[in-house]
Amino acid sequence: MHAAYPALRLRRTRAAGWSRRLHAEHILTPADLIWPMFVTDGEQVEEPIATLPGVSRWSIDLAVARAKEAHDLGIPCLALFPNTPRERRSDDAAEALNPDNLICRATRAIKDAVPDIGILTDVALDPYTAHGHDGVIDTAGYVRNDDTVELLVGQSLNQARAGADIIAPSDMMDGRVGAIRAALERDSHVNVQIMAYAAKYASAYYGPFRDAVGTRGLLKGDKTTYQMDPSNREEALREVSLDLAEGADSVMVKPGLPYLDIVRAVKDAFAVPVFAYQVSGEYAMIEAAVAAGAADRDAMVLETLLAFKRAGCAGVLTYHAVHAARLLGA
């Protein structure tokens, strides 16, 4: 139906900057970014994470300062992760239910200082268990689904009562979204959202995150009995469909860049808000390429994040959020 060369020249609209901008099909803005932040005990504490160069754990006072900075840059939401000291970890993850745990204190402090930034809190037991699994285990080391869900419900209510805006279950237990939604409704948190880590894969890209939350040395075995097999695409659609039926407001695919086919498939199948988590190993790969002189950081960060938008994401969780927001605001 359209003209042929030479009447049609696709290079024509690419010939000038204004025209390339005018014809851009997708655009990345700071409002697309969720910044994952690691919190730790103490005051005026910054602990750099060796395997995530440029990322630190912050004590709550410094995390509040970073939250203000993120807000000023136009970043709409933070995702908080605790580095729970070894002595507060246990087999039953009791610290997850403590109203004064690191995450609850950080949530209250940030919401108090920067009420207009969204706070997403992760629901899973791995930062609180002595064995580093996302749930409670039986004697064979198998993560028990239904007992774990009960704890996740308690953890979610604990976070919602502290002021969390988005509850993000990342544990991959069956049935947890419905149980959490019902409990939030009963507890009057009708506007607290659920962003379900619906398709979370058992991935080799999570290594630096485990350093950041202190589980690398603790974890026995792997997470293949609850996280998804990287071979599977149709199963991701089933996972998403169940989480939506149980009341998820939005869904997440994780990791990000190696799973953009899943993002696109989910977006096409369900037309709901889809997020992706550009995980720690993806961040570390970009930083390693930059350190090796093989890549231009700014260009690579922006191109990579734009790819998430093109694949259908409403937003991206990325450790590059502040850097990207600065570039986009410049």
Ligand SMILES: NCC(=O)CCC(=O)O
């Ligand atoms: N539930 C959050 C994560 O597991 C993050 C993984 C990563 O950044 O590698």
Ligand SMILES: [Mg+2]
């Ligand atoms: Mg599921």
